Amino acid sequence: MSSTVPRRTALRGVAAALVVGAPAGSLAACSFTAGSADEGTDGDGSTPAEAHRLTVVEGDAAAVIERGTEASVAASRALLSEATAVVVVASDAVDGGTSVATALGVPLLVWGPETAAELDRLGTRTVVRVASPERNTAASTTAASPRSPTSTSGTTADTVAPSPVPDDLGDREVVDVAAGAAPEVEGLPLTPPSGRVVALSREGRDAPAAVEATLSAVGATGLVTDAADVRLAGDARTSLRESPETVVFGVTRGLGPVKNFEQRVRTVRVAPELPGGGFLPFPQRRMVALYGHPETAGLGMLGEQPAEQAVTRVSQLTEEYAALGDDEFVPAFELIATVASAGPGDDGQYSRRTDIDVLEPWVDAAGDAGVYVVLDLQPGRTDFLTQAQAYEALLLRPYVGLALDPEWRLRPDEVHLRQIGSVDIDEVNEVGAWLAALIRDNDLPPKVLTLHQFNLSMIRGRERLDTGIDEIQWLLHADGQGSQRDKQTTWAALRVDLPDGVWLGWKNFEDEDSPMLTPAQTLAQVQPTPYFISYQ
Numbered sequence: 001m002s003s004t005v006p007r008r009t010a011l012r013g014v015a016a017a018l019v020v021g022a023p024a025g026s027l028a029a030c031s032f033t034a035g036s037a038d039e040g041t042d043g044d045g046s047t048p049a050e051a052h053r054l055t056v057v058e059g060d061a062a063a064v065i066e067r068g069t070e071a072s073v074a075a076s077r078a079l080l081s082e083a084t085a086v087v088v089v090a091s092d093a094v095d096g097g098t099s100v101a102t103a104l105g106v107p108l109l110v111w112g113p114e115t116a117a118e119l120d121r122l123g124t125r126t127v128v129r130v131a132s133p134e135r136n137t138a139a140s141t142t143a144a145s146p147r148s149p150t151s152t153s154g155t156t157a158d159t160v161a162p163s164p165v166p167d168d169l170g171d172r173e174v175v176d177v178a179a180g181a182a183p184e185v186e187g188l189p190l191t192p193p194s195g196r197v198v199a200l201s202r203e204g205r206d207a208p209a210a211v212e213a214t215l216s217a218v219g220a221t222g223l224v225t226d227a228a229d230v231r232l233a234g235d236a237r238t239s240l241r242e243s244p245e246t247v248v249f250g251v252t253r254g255l256g257p258v259k260n261f262e263q264r265v266r267t268v269r270v271a272p273e274l275p276g277g278g279f280l281p282f283p284q285r286r287m288v289a290l291y292g293h294p295e296t297a298g299l300g301m302l303g304e305q306p307a308e309q310a311v312t313r314v315s316q317l318t319e320e321y322a323a324l325g326d327d328e329f330v331p332a333f334e335l336i337a338t339v340a341s342a343g344p345g346d347d348g349q350y351s352r353r354t355d356i357d358v359l360e361p362w363v364d365a366a367g368d369a370g371v372y373v374v375l376d377l378q379p380g381r382t383d384f385l386t387q388a389q390a391y392e393a394l395l396l397r398p399y400v401g402l403a404l405d406p407e408w409r410l411r412p413d414e415v416h417l418r419q420i421g422s423v424d425i426d427e428v429n430e431v432g433a434w435l436a437a438l439i440r441d442n443d444l445p446p447k448v449l450t451l452h453q454f455n456l457s458m459i460r461g462r463e464r465l466d467t468g469i470d471e472i473q474w475l476l477h478a479d480g481q482g483s484q485r486d487k488q489t490t491w492a493a494l495r496v497d498l499p500d501g502v503w504l505g506w507k508n509f510e511d512e513d514s515p516m517l518t519p520a521q522t523l524a525q526v527q528p529t530p531y532f533i534s535y536q
Contacts, residue, residue, distance in 0.1 A: 052126065052187040054106070055082035056196050056218050057247055072110045072210040073118050079197060079218055079247060083107050083122040085188055087213065088115065088165050089130045094209050096179020097130040101213035103182050104128065105190035108213035111165045119169070128175045128183060129165045192219030198246045200225065200236065202254030220249060228256045230264050231279040231446075240268050260470040263440060271445045272398040275370040276330040279445040281401070281473050282503050282531045287372055287448075288318040289332035289534040291507070293354070294362050299336055300536040301510060307365040314371065317535070320519045327529075332372040334450075334534050335359055337394075338387050340378040340408035340416050350410055351380030356393055363394055373400045374450060378408035380416070384423065384431050395438060401448035402435060403477070404428060406458040425461035436471035446471050450505065450532070454480040454490055467501035475532055477505035481512040484525070491526065505532035 056079060076083070085106045089097030094110060101108040106128070109115050119127070167174075177183045199220035201207065207215065223240075225233035230240070230250070240248065248265045255261060267279055278284045290310060292300025302310055310333065318331040337359060339352045359375070366373045375394060377387045384404050394400050406423040408416060432449055439447060449472045453459055467474060476498060480490035495504070506526050508516050523529055 052085040052106075052185075052190060053082055054080060054084075054190060054192075054217060057081055070110075070112055070114060071208040072108055072214065073112065073114045075208075075211040075214050075249070076107055076109060076118055076122065079214060079249060080107060080122060083217075084124055085126040085128070085185065085190075086119065086122065086124045087128045087130060088119075090132050090165060093130050093132040093179060096133070098209060098213045099180055100128060100130050100177060100183070102216045104185065104188045105192060105217050106188065106213075107217050108210060110210045116169075119172070124172060126173045126175065126185060127165075127169050128177060128185065130181075131176065131178050133179060190217065192217060196246060197221065198223050198240065198243060198248050200230065200240075200248055200250035200255070202226075202228065205254045215249065218247075221246075225255075228254060229280070230255065230261070230268055232284065233268075237268050237279075240265060257470075263470065266443065267445060270443045274445055275372050275399055276328055281372070281446065281448045282475075285328040285330045286321070286530070287330050287332040287532045288314065288321050289334045289372075289374065289532065290314045290317075291334040291336075291376075291534045291536040293336040293339060294358055295354075299339070302333060302335065307362045310362070311365055311369045311371055315369065317519070321523070321533070324520055324523055330370070330372055332374060332532070332534075333362060333366050334374045334376055334403060335362060336378065337375040337391055338377050338379060340380055342416060344381075347382075349380045349382045350416060351378060351382060351387070351408070353387070353390060356391065359391075359394060363397060363400060367397060367399055371399075372448075373397070374403045374448060375400060376403040376405055376450075376452075378405050379410075380408060381410045381412060381414075384409065384427055385434055388431055388434065392438065395435070395447075396442055396444070398444050401450070402431070403448075403450035403452060404431065405452040407452065407454075407479070420455055420458060422458050422460055425459060425464045428459065429464070429466040432466055432469050432472055432474070436469045439471040444471075446473055448473055448475050448532070450475040450477050452477045452479045453494055454478060456493065463497060463499060465499045465502065467499050473503055474499075474501065475503045475505050477507065477532060477534070478530075479507050481507075481509040483514050484517070487513070488525075503531045504528060505534065506530040507534045507536060509536050 083106065085104065087097050087101035087104065087106055087108045088111055089108065091110050094108075097108050109118060175183050175185055197215070197218045197220040199207070199215050200223045203224050203226045223236050225236035227233040230236060250261060256264070271279055273279060274281060276285045281287070290300070290302040290313065292302030292304070294303055294307070297304040301313075305313065311331070314331040314333065318329045322329040337354050339354065341350050341352045344350050345352060363373050365371075375391055377384055379387045388395070388402060395402065404423070407421050409421040409423045410416065414421070428451065435447060435449060438444070451459060451474065453476060465474060476494060478487075478491050478494055480487045491506070506522065508522065510516055517525060522533060
């Protein structure tokens with residue numbers, strides 16, 4: 001595709017805008033007038049009062065573009081805060097209107113309930129009406145609007161049938177033309193400022209025809225992706241990261257939920273990348289982790305050596321997995337941040353919080369080595385959100401995720417090891433919403449949010465897990481231990497009625513499993529293959 005989009009054939013596959021956010025007029029804008037970049041101004045640099053203008057919003061524009069009459073209005077709202085000349089057509093004259101609008105370098109609107117208000121918003125002074133196909137055949141016998149000037153195509157105003165678009169368009173100049181005509185309108189065609197707009201499309205998908213002329217008018221640069229989620233789109237992702245000032249306009253159909261598009265584009269443009277590259281933890285990589293607490297070997301392999309040696313150990317283990325196939329494997333730490341305690345402690349919560357100063361050297365060492373980190377919470381009688389907020393400083397690191405361990409979530413009258421703890425799904429969703437806001441507010445890449453489980457009663461109401469939170473990836477981590485037959489039974493049971501969009505994790509216990517699986521056995525016997533494999 002060329003650097004600009006000059007005509008309909010070049011626009012096929014180019015698309016629509018996104019996310020509903022700030023109105024067009026609230027964003028910084030760039031203006032351009034008739035003629036080339038060096039034309040359209042007086043000698044003193046001022047713009048002639050009668051020059052036709054388009055004002056294109058900058059930044060992450062947002063609109064919902066669907067096929068149909070209102071698509072053209074939605075595109076106009078997303079991309080323009082001013083357009084003093086516009087082509088307006090009925091819904092049966094879109095093809096002819098597209099060619100006229102492209103020739104003039106102006107937007108196209110399909111007449112509908114919202115069109116008049118949109119012309120007012122744009123400050124439109126000149127409306128070019130294109131006749132519907134059946135009216136062209138009667139053009140020689142139909143009188144035109146008395147306000148209609150002459151078309152340069154040789155078809156005069158009194159030989160062009162009026163468009164179904166209403167005659168009452170206020171004080172605007174109205175030009176009636178036949179489909180395919182090239183009308184002469186003072187100050188047109190406009191020259192678009194190439195590079196101001198990126199038109200992002202899904203490979204094999206077309207833009208709504210009514211939107212194509214507006215994309216051409218703003219000089220949209222075509223960009224095609226083969227991924228529904230732009231955060232996974234390799235070449236397109238790189239291009240967007242290199243052009244952070246453009247308006248991104250994407251086809252809503254085929255590019256994931258409309259409500260998520262704007263934030264996804266922003267993530268691609270400004271968020272740091274994860275260990276191993278990219279912005280989504282899964283499915284771009286699988287993780288191999290050591291689990292434990294930095295101050296003791298009794299809680300898992302992670303605490304059996306200092307941080308730097310733990311990096312070496314988990315990296316070597318990850319290499320064993322990577323050698324077994326083509327999947328990308330990344331090393332990880334699962335650090336226990338709050339530890340379930342036998343006694344109530346000073347606060348009566350049966351949970352001991354590890355100081356950030358203790359965890360930070362491990363998080364630093366992991367970040368320096370490209371190791372992902374998950375902070376594990378064992379909250380006792382307090383709640384998961386309260387504990388998660390205590391570690392906000394670490395969760396602001398782009399490579400640090402979170403894990404909730406319901407086994408150690410107590411009710412007010414419970415103590416550890418007398419029963420299996422549990423959590424209600426509303427508390428889990430509350431943590432997810434808080435973490436998602438933290439990610440959005442700080443331009444972070446999406447994070448892993450792990451739920452440990454080995455008993456169905458541990459998470460009450462799991463079917464209501466909010467998997468629509470776009471900034472996090474839920475991971476169900478099977479924590480069962482013992483014989484491989486028992487572990488497989490647990491693995492199967494946990495997957496029954498698991499909400500869509502939840503990734504799967506598996507834990508190998510060095511002392512409690514009989515026997516513990518080797519890396520090759522883990523990949524061969526645990527199906528579907530887990531995305532997070534930890535060792536305790």
